[in-house]
Amino acid sequence: MITEAERTALAPYCSGCGKPGGDHAGCRRITDPPRFCVSCGRKLAVQVLPTGYTATCVRCG
Ligand SMILES: [Zn+2]
Ligand SMILES: [Zn+2]
DSSP states (O other): OOOHHHHHHHSSBOTTTOOBSSOOTTTSOTTSOOOBOTTTOOBOEEEEETTEEEEEOTTTO
C-alpha cells in the first residue's frame, strides 16, 4: 500500500499533464482528480461524483 503522492512520484507519466518525467509538482493540485493515466499517459475518463470521483483509463482500466 502506497500513498497517492508516492504512486505519482514513481509513475512514468504525470497525472496532471500526461507528459513523462521531469518535475510536475505544479501540474495537478492534490484536491483535483487526475486527468491522465500515470501508466500510459492517455487521457482518463473522469467521472465526478458527490462523494469524490472515479478516473478510469480506457487502456489500463
Ligand atoms: Zn505534469
Ligand atoms: Zn493507462
